[in-house]
Amino acid sequence: MEGELKAFVESLERNMTPEDVITLEACMDCKLCGHACAWYLATGDEKLHPTYKTKLIRDVYHSYMTLEGRVATALGLRKAPTLEDVRERMQSFWQCTACGRCTLTCPLGLSTRRVVRLGRAAYTDAGLSRANPTIKSIIENTENLRHSFGLTIPQVIGRVGLFLQNEGIEVPVEVHGADLLFVCPAAGNTKIPDYGIKMVKILNAAGVSYTVSPRVVDTGTEIDHIAVHHKLSRVMLEEWEAEADRLGVKQILLVECGCDVRTLYAEASEALGRPLKYPVVSVDALMLELIKDGRLPVEPLNTRITLHDPCYATRLSGLGEIFREILSYVTTDFVEMTPNREYNYCCNGGAGGMRLPENTELRRKISVLKANQIKLTGAELVTTPCVVCSLSLEDTCNVYGLAQPGERMVQVLFEVVYDAMEQALARRGELDRMYMPAELIGRDPDFFDAHSIGGRMAMLAHLPDFDKLVDWLEQDPIVKRFAATHPSVMDQLRGLRELAECPNC
Amino acid sequence: MLITLLDIVAPIVFTIFLVGLGLRLGRLLKALLFRQHFRGVTPNFIGAPPRMPLGAALKAVLIGPFAHFHRKSNSLWGYGLIAYHIAIITEVTGYTLSALILGARLLAGQPVPDVARHLEHSYNTSPSNLLAIIFGNGEALQSHFLFGSLAPVFVGVTWVAVGFAVVGNMALMITLLLRRSSAIVSDMDEASRGVRVAGRRPWDRMLVRTLIFCIIWTELFARLELVPGIVFVHAALGLALFTLFPFTYLFHIVYGFFAIAVATRRRMVGTIA
Numbered sequence: 001m002e003g004e005l006k007a008f009v010e011s012l013e014r015n016m017t018p019e020d021v022i023t024l025e026a027c028m029d030c031k032l033c034g035h036a037c038a039w040y041l042a043t044g045d046e047k048l049h050p051t052y053k054t055k056l057i058r059d060v061y062h063s064y065m066t067l068e069g070r071v072a073t074a075l076g077l078r079k080a081p082t083l084e085d086v087r088e089r090m091q092s093f094w095q096c097t098a099c100g101r102c103t104l105t106c107p108l109g110l111s112t113r114r115v116v117r118l119g120r121a122a123y124t125d126a127g128l129s130r131a132n133p134t135i136k137s138i139i140e141n142t143e144n145l146r147h148s149f150g151l152t153i154p155q156v157i158g159r160v161g162l163f164l165q166n167e168g169i170e171v172p173v174e175v176h177g178a179d180l181l182f183v184c185p186a187a188g189n190t191k192i193p194d195y196g197i198k199m200v201k202i203l204n205a206a207g208v209s210y211t212v213s214p215r216v217v218d219t220g221t222e223i224d225h226i227a228v229h230h231k232l233s234r235v236m237l238e239e240w241e242a243e244a245d246r247l248g249v250k251q252i253l254l255v256e257c258g259c260d261v262r263t264l265y266a267e268a269s270e271a272l273g274r275p276l277k278y279p280v281v282s283v284d285a286l287m288l289e290l291i292k293d294g295r296l297p298v299e300p301l302n303t304r305i306t307l308h309d310p311c312y313a314t315r316l317s318g319l320g321e322i323f324r325e326i327l328s329y330v331t332t333d334f335v336e337m338t339p340n341r342e343y344n345y346c347c348n349g350g351a352g353g354m355r356l357p358e359n360t361e362l363r364r365k366i367s368v369l370k371a372n373q374i375k376l377t378g379a380e381l382v383t384t385p386c387v388v389c390s391l392s393l394e395d396t397c398n399v400y401g402l403a404q405p406g407e408r409m410v411q412v413l414f415e416v417v418y419d420a421m422e423q424a425l426a427r428r429g430e431l432d433r434m435y436m437p438a439e440l441i442g443r444d445p446d447f448f449d450a451h452s453i454g455g456r457m458a459m460l461a462h463l464p465d466f467d468k469l470v471d472w473l474e475q476d477p478i479v480k481r482f483a484a485t486h487p488s489v490m491d492q493l494r495g496l497r498e499l500a501e502c503p504n505c
Numbered sequence: 506m507l508i509t510l511l512d513i514v515a516p517i518v519f520t521i522f523l524v525g526l527g528l529r530l531g532r533l534l535k536a537l538l539f540r541q542h543f544r545g546v547t548p549n550f551i552g553a554p555p556r557m558p559l560g561a562a563l564k565a566v567l568i569g570p571f572a573h574f575h576r577k578s579n580s581l582w583g584y585g586l587i588a589y590h591i592a593i594i595t596e597v598t599g600y601t602l603s604a605l606i607l608g609a610r611l612l613a614g615q616p617v618p619d620v621a622r623h624l625e626h627s628y629n630t631s632p633s634n635l636l637a638i639i640f641g642n643g644e645a646l647q648s649h650f651l652f653g654s655l656a657p658v659f660v661g662v663t664w665v666a667v668g669f670a671v672v673g674n675m676a677l678m679i680t681l682l683l684r685r686s687s688a689i690v691s692d693m694d695e696a697s698r699g700v701r702v703a704g705r706r707p708w709d710r711m712l713v714r715t716l717i718f719c720i721i722w723t724e725l726f727a728r729l730e731l732v733p734g735i736v737f738v739h740a741a742l743g744l745a746l747f748t749l750f751p752f753t754y755l756f757h758i759v760y761g762f763f764a765i766a767v768a769t770r771r772r773m774v775g776t777i778a
Contacts, residue, residue, distance in 0.1 A: 015542075016536070016540055017536070017540055017541075017542045017544060018533060018536040018537045018540055018541070019544070019767050020536075021532055021533055021536040021540070022533065022760055022763045022764050022767055023764070025529060025532065025533065025756070025760045026756075026757050026760035026761055026763065026764040027757075028754040028757045029707075029754065030687055030754075031687040031705065032570070032574070032575070032687055034687070034702065035574050035575075035578050035687075035689060035693065035702070036574065040702075041689075041697055041700050041702070042700075044702065066528070066532060067528060068528055099778075100777055100778025101778075102778070103768070103777055103778035104569060104570065104573065104574070104777065104778075105570050105573070105574040105575070106570060106768075107570050107571075107575075107586070108757065108760075108761050108764040108765060108768065109566040109570075109764060109765060109767070109768025109769070109771075109772075110764055110768070111768075111771070111778040112778070113778040114778070251551070264547060264550070265546055265547055265550055265553070265776070266545075266546050266547070266776050268547060269543055269544060269545050269546065269547065270542060270543065270544050272543075273542070273543045274543060275545065275547055275548050275549075276547045276549075278549070279549035279550070279551060280547055280549065280550050280551065281551040281552065282550075282551065282552040284552065285551050285552025286551075286552075288552075315777050315778065316776055316777065316778060317554075317775060317776065318553070318554030318774070318775020318776065318777075319552065319554065319775075320554075321554070322552055338694060338695060338696070339573070339694055339696075342777055343573055345696060369696045369697055370696075372695065372696040372697075372698075373695075373696040376695055376696065
């Protein structure tokens with residue numbers, strides 16, 4: 001057996017749990033899982049059918065991992081998959097979001113999703129997945145920079161700091177003993193500036209005790225879900241825990257990212273081989289509690305809003321009802337999609353669906369089902385508590401003409417909460433509550449300088465490559481996008497440029 | 506001749522069956538012993554879904570696929586599958602009960618009926634006769650021996666099962682012959698309106714389905730006592746099914762219980778897949 005195939009089989013051996021053995025043994029190959037899969041339904045392409053993936057893993061399992069299969073293969077009665085077969089089917093494992101909807105139609109409740117993850121892990125362990133440049137970059141960026149998009153810590157702090165300073169918002173950085181550790185997923189701090197602004201404003205306005213870390217700037221769940229690199233996933237989780245230890249926080253704050261939810265709810269136990277050390281509080285549970293307690297004032301919006309249930313948060317982590325409860329406080333016109341909750345159709349963006357550029361055309365074609373769902377609600381705004389879903393849905397709304405040109409029809413749920421909060425605070429004349437976090441109020445100037453975003457930006461100026469960082473910020477598409485609606489950020493950037501040219505001024 | 510064949514083949518079939526059963530279940534045992542991984546949800550997850558009661562989770566796993574998908578996508582197949590499974594579970598329970606009772610009586614040294622000769626008391630413990638007692642448990646002679654005064658109740662229940670089996674298996678057979686097995690023939694929801702998927706007719710399904718079709722009809726004829734000795738044909742077909750059992754999709758009958766248990770556990774904690 002070739003080395004890569006051997007490594008593939010060994011990975012399956014290593015990662016296969018008794019549950020996976022049951023799944024592989026019990027599958028009848030009835031093909032009913034295809035009835036739930038958007039990728040298959042919208043295309044009718046057999047290569048997108050869930051069993052196209054599971055069959056390979058089942059064939060490898062029966063040919064190389066069972067006694068009768070090995071005997072039959074040796075006698076020439078069975079054709080064992082070759083390395084070429086394994087390579088040929090690789091793409092199909094990433095033409096799937098591992099959303100788990102297939103389980104809902106399986107008469108035995110088998111989790112095809114787990115088989116897809118087994119397969120992805122085997123491709124990664126065997127080094128085969130590195131043939132895909134995006135997966136390769138995710139692995140290497142996470143290995144080298146601990147950020148799946150390849151941003152360095154100064155780049156993340158510089159970019160978010162630029163936006164925050166422009167808005168006059170403060171964030172507590174490295175505050176020991178805060179209640180919550182807030183780490184933003186890579187997709188959040190890379191693609192959606194509002195993660196660093198509106199989310200922070202909500203936490204500030206509600207007086208939440210939290211801190212951000214100057215060391216951990218990615219939750220690392222893309223390595224868990226796109227690459228399914230178990231070892232690296234464990235490293236990321238351990239570093240997250242170690243940072244929580246170092247900062248002496250009480251809980252980890254889980255922000256609105258489907259992959260983060262699933263990892264912290266279920267996969268972490270598998271990757272770590274034990275439960276996560278820290279209690280986890282989802283920002284949705286937190287926001288709901290704050291709204292109910294009156295610490296986060298909200299005034300319902302009159303916009304007709306529909307909710308997209310993220311697969312990883314609702315189907316795979318059971319959080320669907322919290323989102324609806326939040327919406328009951330922040331909108332007067334909520335309309336359900338059909339089907340909804342765990343039966344909802346996937347956004348087709350998660351776990352690599354959107355991240356891998358080669359999937360774009362296919363993903364858009366498949367999203368006709370999602371577009372139909374949205375259209376049938378007649379909603380003006382779609383909200384979802386997942387960063388990747390929001391990006392994917394935004395694209396779908398644009399492609400299918402549901403949104404007007406230039407209109408942002410999709411918002412992450414916290415943005416809807418933010419709008420309802422801003423409306424309430426404006427009416428009360430308390431908008432200033434959003435700008436200063438509880439952990440920095442009343443602190444002495446030295447503490448403030450050491451633990452505020454302004455102070456951190458000043459520290460960046462002493463880095464030897466600060467001018468390169470400013471160059472990067474000037475070219476950054478996210479900064480440019482932000483500048484389109486916040487032109488004053490260019491003044492902030494000019495200030496940084498002057499600082500870079502004259503660090504001692 | 507069929508009786509002689511049954512006597513020769515039955516021990517071989519059961520050996521194959523047991524070896525196959527051992528191999529396939531052995532893999533689960535091995536996995537439980539050597540592949541044990543820590544799995545479970547994060548215990549201190551604030552905002553975690555409330556634990557679903559066992560009954561509700563079981564209902565979601567067993568009824569959910571039919572209610573949300575199969576009833577809408579392919580109703581003939583969906584209803585047929587339910588009818589067929591009601592029948593098969595009742596029938597298998599009946600056969601198992603019969604085998605246990607027969608085994609107990611044999612251990613107690615009691616005489617058994619001789620099915621071929623219609624004798625109430627005999628010491629004919631040949632495989633063919635024992636199989637005819639088990640597989641012919643709905644016939645007057647055998648049911649009286651096995652269940653005594655409760656025979657009419659047992660036969661009554663299994664008659665209902667036979668009815669379900671005939672209807673259910675016919676529905677499945679028709680969908681298979683029309684190549685509509687696993688097809689989508691009507692709308693599942695508004696979002697996927699108009700989506701249709703062609704079905705299929707795999708050879709292993711055809712083989713097994715035809716075998717089961719014959720088993721059901723031979724049982725019907727045996728119960729109606731229309732064809733003398735047909736119970737032995739019924740038993741022979743049953744043996745064929747035993748031979749195929751560990752090496753075809755039929756083995757889902759065994760692994761299905763484990764699969765449903767695992768799926769139910771996942772449902773209870775809100776992690777559906």
